[in-house]
Amino acid sequence: MIWGVSGNAAGELMNITFLLNGETVALCDVDPTRTVLDWLREERGLKGTKEGCNEGDCGACTIILTHESDSQKAASAVNACIMLLPQLQGKAVRTIEGVQSAQGDLHPIQNAVIEHHASQCGFCTPGIVNSLVAAHMRGATDHDDVLAGNLCRCTGYAPIIKAANAAQAENVPEWLADIPDNLNITPNSCAPENADELAEWYMNNPHATLVAGATDVGLWLTKKLVEPRQIGFLNRCTDLQQIIERENDIWIGSGVTIDQVQRAVKARYPGFSGMLRYFASTQIRATASLGGNIANGSPIADTPPILIALGARLSLRRGDKRRVILIEDFYIEYGRQNLQAGEFIEGIIIPHQPDGLKVYKISKRFDQDISSVLGALNIIEKDGKVQAARIAFGGMAGVPKRAKAVETALIGRDWNRQTVEDAQTVFSHDFIPLTDVRASAEYRIEVAQNMLLRVWLESHGQTVSVREVTP
Amino acid sequence: MSVKAPLPHDTAGLHVAGSARYIDDIPVPANCLHLAFGLSNEARGVITGADLSAVRAAPGVITVLKATDLPHENDVSAAAHDEPLLAQGEVFYHGQPIFLVVATSHLAARKAARLANITISKRPAIITIDEALSANSRFEGEALVWNNGDAETALNTAPRNVEGSIEIGGQEHFYLESQAALAQPQENGDMLINSSTQHPTEIQHKVAEALGKPMHSVRVESRRMGGGFGGKESQGNALAVACAVAASQTGQPCKMRYDRDDDMVITGKRHDFRINYRAGFTKDGKILGVEFVHYARCGWAADLSLPVADRAMLHADNAYYVPAMRIESHRLKTNTTSATAYRGFGGPQGMLGMERVMDHIAHELKLDPAELRQRNFYASQKDTGPKQRTHYNQKVTDFELHEMLERLTDTAQYAARKKAVSDWNANNDILKKGLAFSPLKFGISFTLSHLNQAGALVHIYQDGSVHLNHGGTEMGQGLNQKIAQVAASEFGLPMERIRITATDTAKVPNTSATAASSGSDLNGMAVKNACNKLKKRIIRILSNHWETTQSDVIFTDGMVQIGHHSMSFDAAARLAYESRVSLSATGFYRTPKLSWDRLKGRGRPFYYFAYGAAITEVVIDTLTGENRILRTDILHDAGTSLNPALDIGQVEGAYVQGAGWLTMEELVWDTSGRLQTHAPSTYKIPTCADRPDVFNVALWPGENRENTIYRSKAVGEPPFMLGISAFLALSDAIAACGEIYPALDAPATPERILKAVNRVRLG
Ligand SMILES: Cc1cc2nc3c(=O)[nH]c(=O)nc-3n(C[C@@H](O)[C@@H](O)[C@H](O)COP(=O)(O)OP(=O)(O)OC[C@H]3O[C@@H](n4cnc5c(N)ncnc54)[C@H](O)[C@@H]3O)c2cc1C
């Protein structure tokens, strides 16, 4: 009898090497579907990392990850519950047990949490501390953002914020410096080191499930309990993690994480990066890839409507063959994308253009929530007229979809309230949304229409977001 | 003195280091087995076939149990014996456990549990309040009706009337630690249970029944919970019993923790309510009479629904004197999860009904809502007039709200901000602001009077260190710290000389649930009682020793002083030990002055009342219904606080939880009775950014007029209801869009807000 079996291994067993709380861990024969959380708790007996939801929503499992020395990727907080062990390859991990010094000195944040009464039942506390510690290392001080992925049911958060503020000015303790650069890594064939290797491997294993950040795939494992036959990992392909500013466009590798996208588009498209602040949480954004968000094919994924409104293209690759398509042509119907067996997304290309983009995400809760409706409205006005309009919505159809009738109702018309009101009436030509737990069909259509009015009001200097109102 | 000091939570140091142990963190022997339930995928039907062969064959599965495999009682109900551990022939809600998988890992058990082939012949399921009403599906046979005065005549003769209805959604507890239990077989067939429970004695009782043993064969330990909020009062029974039965059959330790989705599907939640109201009042807003009809959706089993619905009735007055009131309470039986205790225990729903009435009247009369409320308050305690009795005939002798309202409206600059809000609204079409005041009066005591008792066990060791246990459980509220502060004060010892360990049925028997906010009231007194016994013994020894009288003994600063003699506490303990005096004592307490007839709705169910008041300001977007809390000011009455830091923590946390209940937290069942919001991806509790931008919380400097532990007041539940002010503020913002009353339902999600805005705009 084998104790602690966790289901059948998906394909090849793997060799994984990483730093755990400062010490090198080299594992052989790792089941690639094993989650980091399970391994930490069950195998290593590190019980400080908690399971609150097993789906990336509560943050109780938050751990700190440091990547190969690269200033762009300083310590990030991530969710251990939906991260797979092979994603740790070559990285450094700190759990709550490794946040205090070996001698037992507490981190300034830990002391502040005690002093400011920021723990009650204590179950969320290790995750909260880790999120704050990682932010402290990065110098991030927007605590609402830092903690958007950490639920606390007891405190009402006020004391946690007090603690975070109190510890902000303290130095980062030197015992937290992890440099995972010189780890001795044994490569695994199912975790290729670059796009060429990946292309070849995937051609030979076209039925494998690709995993980039696992923020979608992780839930298939922990919630749907699927047992994939084979997994291919993208996290070692550093060439897919590049962002290249070119003369006419930006090329974003499919493996680029959402938080990197957020930084990369900030100057050109503040509406895009501003929305990404409300994409999931800090933890998820540090893990989730842009390619995964697109490839997953969800009608409520946040980036596709924005990329459609920007006229972005996808560079798809199968073996040596590449093709470039408009992202709007990628989505055929619900659950079906324009992607062949053995083909993957290599990069996303956003053409340079004047910025007319407004993005609005509507959800029940501002932070860490899935959109009921996401509107991306790219409207260029010239001399009082609408010169160009590319408008797309998420949550309004089975796929992220362009609002062509609305665009037509705007282009060439005077940019005034009447035009907006006229265009509002044609939304029903573009969309017949569904009712689900997040919102009713009527609400969705009304809010989508109102977004157009919001753009117009905003262009006339009105405050249109409750988030901008102060007491 | 350590009482009244703002000390941190006693195990905060363990929380931050990740070394505080919850059930799933307890080291277990390598042969520990893991459990998962197989669940019904129909809301109601007869089980016609259960093919479990694939489950048994799945990797890691040791055994699978059905109802017929259970050796003794198949019941995990709180009282009514109507809740089988495993469904017997019929299923009554979607998610009801049908079989139990015992496997070598948690994941293996979960995977196997999905492989069953269960056939259920569907029966018509009753899901909604309306379906239950038309099927006359209810508990207690008929509606419970309380009458005080002649409400009908009062309404018919009143100069003005309003009537309406409000839907009030339920609420998932979302304790961060899901339900968990561990059973370890002992010699002689005894069982040791570790459970994340608010009610160890009930766990002991249910496990003993299930094993066919007397209670002395079962020991239950509960060190701490990762949150409870009422959700671990009865809902942990199933896991503990499952573990005990599996452990006794396999002879191996057995552990069970619910995956979050299972937890949300299986366990009970706050009752959702519909409240219909009719109120009559004078032109200046004095209430003359109110009629309420409460419809409570209780789910498939009784659980604690009757006392919950009773408490809703008891709080139908909130803080107001109502000369004539009639309440009709329908306890509806539906094929949904059995609704259970949740912070406030029906009080919040009852109170919201009355606050809705006040809001509606203020709108109707265009009166300032705070002013209107004050006009209807019970009389201040100095007053001796007739405005002193509740609708259940309890005298209100400690009413604080007149003074609290004055203080709070002053510190929160209510009048100036009311004006600023209306100016803002006059100048802004799209974003509207709202401001609202809500008071609360919450009755403290279990309404089942015999539960108002507690025990304690205090040891002084020969080195003078003190170890104690009491019947309460720690779920984050800091109960152990408060109790330790009581013991430290009684003995005049520094806090580090007091140690409290896990709540244990072998130390303190026959305990009540840590519920009804009673934890420190009851257990604090029981511990004080035990400390006093021990002090008396020490005093006797010392006065013999120094041949002085026993009158002037002081325990302070680690010393014991008698007259001009003094000795360290440790030396005194040593002396007592050597003099062969027992240094161990039990303590006991029962709440005095209670008498209550729930069927008639008459008597004194509560020892005293706790008060609070809040003012909340919000902003809404009339294009999308998006909204935010801008500022909240709270003044809360915790009597003479045992620990102001912990009490303020309770108030802040409760407010945010209460506001969450009425705003973003939405439970959605589909028409076939499937809960669709069974994970944090779809069920949204407040995050950090949802707390008020400005959040001022102060404690009211008053003492409990009743003789409670150091004159403190219970604080666990009452401030939850301050969240009502957020809901009222949203309603106020919507009202600014037109003339008619918004009649907002709860939870006020962006969608409901937008609908209400449209309604008001259309007029
Ligand atoms: C708690 C939580 C909150 C979330 N909130 C949001 C939100 O607010 N907005 C939102 O849009 N999404 C949200 N998501 C989903 C979002 O995180 C994912 O869609 C993410 O972007 C997927 O990226 P990944 O790298 O994690 O993909 P993975 O999970 O690794 O993969 C997702 C899918 O894409 C495929 N895939 C990945 N990379 C490629 C590639 N290069 N070529 C072809 N196929 C590929 C995989 O095979 C898989 O089918 C949330 C998820 C969680 C868990």
Ligand code: FES
């Ligand atoms: S356990 Fe909730 S986010 Fe990982």
Ligand code: FES
């Ligand atoms: S302290 Fe209990 S959940 Fe945060």
